[in-house]
Amino acid sequence: MPETEAISITETNDTTEDTPSFIDEYAPIAKEGVWTNNAVFAQMLGLCPLLAVSNSVVNALGLGIATTLVLILSNMSVSLIRNIVRPEIRLPVFVVIIASAVTAIELIIHAWFHELYLVLGIFIPLIVTNCAIIARAEAFASKNTLGKSFFDGLMMGFGFTLVLLALGIIREVIGMGTLLSNAHIMFGDGMQWLTIEVFPNYDGFLLALLPPGAFIGLAFLLAGRNYFDRCLKDMAKKKSQDLTTEKSTA
């Protein structure tokens, strides 16, 4: 990575040395949350709700958004109190915060997205047990500023939602031959047109909708992610080799 180093040196010369630019500070958080340290792909956390709810796109989106909201709320609260809480009681305090946030969000979903609440059912309260949330509180929010913790929660939640969505799309298309069925329970009654019939008169493929389909789908996603990462690595290697050979010939 010799090129990027050179660039960052010239940039820090423009600004003051001890305060790195906004993008330098926040871009890694985004990259971590969505890709390199993705809650599912890298940390393998929160698989229980992921596997259970990802049988359709709307369910996946609903749980993804709820989890993201909880992550943001809990990260921000933990960051706010990070200097008050003593180390020996920090975990119980985090748990109390997460549980309150989840209960509040459950009530809000119950009130304004009633049908979604009926579909997601037990998986909203179960967000409390999603290890990804307490992991972020402990590993990130308890050591970082409010802004960064907010952004980390947003990005971690976004990464989690993306995986949920990918799995939801795969399972719904293969299992039912549709996309965004029941769109109205999330977006309101006038939104049935969002439903796309990918394969008309499709008989359905039960395996994809049942729990084994979730495991198989997730396995393919993980394999695909690892393959993609390796391709990237190989390309980078090749590039650096090319550079060195060019330099030596020049």
Next chain:
Amino acid sequence: MKAAIFRNMMMSAALLAGFGGLGTALVMATFEATKDQIEASEKANLLKNLNNIIPSDSYTNNLLDNKLIVPPTTQLGNKNSTTIYQAWQGKKPIAVAFSVIAHDGYSGDIKLLVAIKASGHISGVRIISHKETPGLGDKIDISKDNWVLSFNDKSLENPIRKKWKVKKDGGIFDQFTGATITPRAVVGAVYKALDYYKYNESKLFLDQAKYDQLYGPSVHQ
């Protein structure tokens, strides 16, 4: 030394209690703010479900206000008292709707909402909750299949009682490929609901006060 440890412990306990209180306050505030909306959503949802099986233009009263609570019976398969929703057009009874639970589904209880016209014909049936196998038994759900509409306008005379079964058992109702137990349970539950209506017809359109006076106060739960 001991005093220091004690003070430390008390500080931690106080902090923990403080956060517990804060969390509770947050939940309480949200609960208060959403309480009315939750109630309204549940009512709207119930009314929507009821209107699917009793057309809203066939009655003039407020369905959710004219209700009768009756004690549990084995016929309806429930352990708690059942709420009967009555549809009226002025003083003319139109239909009643109530929930029935079938215990003999393939996996777990199947909860149905059944509406019966005053004439004894089925006005409509919907499945409220079930845990049947996706792709096989879940065709009882209106969002998956129109099967449940085959009950419309049926009564204990049409078909005759003997024919209130799935085709495999000699009745007139379709079963699904690969799933007989689920439709059999639903047909049985609807049949029991009709039977219940037939034997309690005179009671079901009473108002609560009159019902309690005649048959003793029902168990409110």
